[in-house]
Amino acid sequence: MTIAHAQALLPSGPIIEPHEPQRDDLALERLAAWASRRFSPTVAPEPPDALLLDITGCARLFRGEERLLRRLLTAVTRLGFSCRGAVAPTFLGAWALARFVDRACIVIGNRPDLIATLAPLPTAALGLDDHLLDALDELGVRTIAQLSALPRAGLPSRFGDALLGALDRATGEAIETIIPVRPMTPPRFDLLFDGPTTRHESMTLAVRRALEAIGESLARAEGGARRIDLQLLRAGLAPELIVLQMSRPSRDPQHLWKLAEPRLERVHMGDGIEGVRAIARRVSRLAHTQLTGIGAHRSARERTDDDAGAFSAAMDALSSRLGIDSVLRMEAVASHLPERSSRLVPMMDAPPRRAIESETDAAWGRWRYGGVWRPSMLLDTPRPASVSLMTPEGPLLVIDRASVRSCAGPERLEPEWWRPHHASASWSREARDYYRVQCADGRWLWVFRTCVSGKWFVHGQWA
Amino acid sequence: MPLTTGPLRRLDRIAEQIGRLEGVISDSPPEVFPTGIAPIDAAIPAGGLIRGGVHEWCSGNGGDGGDRVATPSRSRRSDLWRSPFPLTIALHLVGSIARASAPFVCWIGRRTWPSCSALLATGVPERSVFIDAPRAAERLWAGEVVLRSGTDTVVVLDGSGMDLTMTRRLQLAARGRGIALLLRSDHELNTPSAASTRWRVSPMATSGTHPRWSVELVRCKGTQPTTGAPRRWGVEQKRDGTGVVCISEPLGDGSGATADQTDRSERLGDSSVQARRSA
Structure with a gap:
């Protein structure tokens, strides 16, 4: 059966997915x-x-x-x-x-x-x-x-x-063999106290020891953790869970401790901590590195690696304090609409296995289309603008009480009709005519008018 | 005052050695990143923006004096369009620094985030990180963490609501291999700060098709503020959007500036003296 045939038979349309x-x-x-x-x-x-x-x-x-x-x-x-x-x-x-x-x-x-x-x-x-x-x-x-x-x-x-x-x-006459899966048990470390304690120092010491133990077992397996769950077992309460996430695999106890330390300060201890449990939930490979002496010659590649490591350590520190959704990187999206052509994703979601440099270079290169000129600042959502025109279709005179000095355009952007847009705003469902407008004081705004409803919006500025 | 007697002189030498180790005293001149705008580079004694320094870029608001209320940076972008930061200049600077070395770029604070296509033109999108920190203390902390990470970094920081102490801390953190661009709004132009240079960028009316700004060097450490000759230049965005180019010799000598602009620059000349005095 062809896809067209299936589509004709099913009124709601078949779900088509590639066979993988x-x-x-x-x-x-x-x-x-x-x-x-x-x-x-x-x-x-x-x-x-x-x-x-x-x-x-x-x-x-x-x-x-x-x-x-x-x-x-x-x-x-x-x-x-x-x-x-x-x-x-x-x-x-x-x-x-x-x-x-x-x-x-x-x-x-x-x-x-x-x-x-x-x-x-x-x-x-x-x-x-x-x-x-x-x-x-x-x-x-x-x-x-x-x-x-x-x-x-x-x-x-x-x-x-x-x-x-x-x-x-x-x-049952002959012997059968099967090859069972062997799920890897994540490295884990439990430290139980003799009795509950409310002393902050005991808890931090135990966490340090747990992280060191995790680091050692990761080093033996030539691995690094991308996520570690720290559980503080509390007397009479559910365990307090602290999740440490790393943008690159790490097994350095110092680094892990730096991430955990600020989080421990805010822990509610309840009637006391009975123990500490650390589990490396996501583990990926992290090769051993040769230690170098002080002043030893180091290759440029090693230096770059070190730099990237130090930088991602800083990013981990930022994410663990400000929150994962506050440390972002930009991803290109295949869309001609300015508000959709990029999206920000958490640093922590960085694909761990891909060769990051080459992949993104290629992805960005595809979207480095020439000749299109966009403002340096885009508003998250276009702001409705009040305008006055010379004639209904004529040139702009005033926008938001600022008189217009010059105006270039229009550039028409059609909506993405091939995408379903249920929840999107009305302006994003219409074709838009974009104008570059210079106000009297020299500011350049990026303004559009929706083609059907004829409303005006400010979408960005050459700041 | 240098000590002259035997053991004390040795102590003096040790102190100097320690200073060298800590990077307080250094023999080599600091690394300099030219801004790529020749007349402006010539006006700075170092010949460009020095690495390990904080450089402050204030937006001029086209003379709109009424908009003095500080905009909280958590608020949505749509409220911020009235006094945006000079992002094109910042992108231009980041781009020219990125051509000299390969730094990581951190855009701290929502108001400093440029649009995707503008970032593409500078060629640093894959090394850019965007950090959302609404409060000034958090932004400062984030900037310090990144600058102290010991890697080549450019930090573009929303500097609204930062006082002298905070900029000093930032300056200390930047002393290693980092460089910080502090973006501020117009109304903070007169707050004292520890930045090495302070600039003011305001939009300029043009009869052409490309945006223009006037860039003014309000303050530069190591030079005397000369009230007589304002250090202002006109720049225009390049045709391909990758940066800005200079279009005029220093403004303010009657060649291209209107009376209103000259007026304002004189006022600013005074304020820079004040800022220097208080700093």
């Missing part, structure tokens, strides 16, 4: 990591759309295999997926049952039952290649029962090892 198998795999892996924390420690993603769980010994925690399966299915459904599941003595058997038996929840306890249940299923339930299935189909072998009725000795020579291997794995 890598992202699906990543999502499946995340789902596996999630399941491994809640249902069984051994979970393997089976691309494109299955999870294999080894629930040996886990079922009794959920009072039975069926209850476990139902809990799992409910939880996955709540995440927004539609899913089916099966419990069986073999992984491949469970995979086949979940896929080819039309029941949401199947539990098979032993091998004879499994073989009996698998028997009427089509051969595709063994997860075979298409050409094997075609070959079997030509022979008239359509179900697993028919397949197991064939003489075993002849199968490998006619169809290769894969077919017999799959059959044996499904029935």
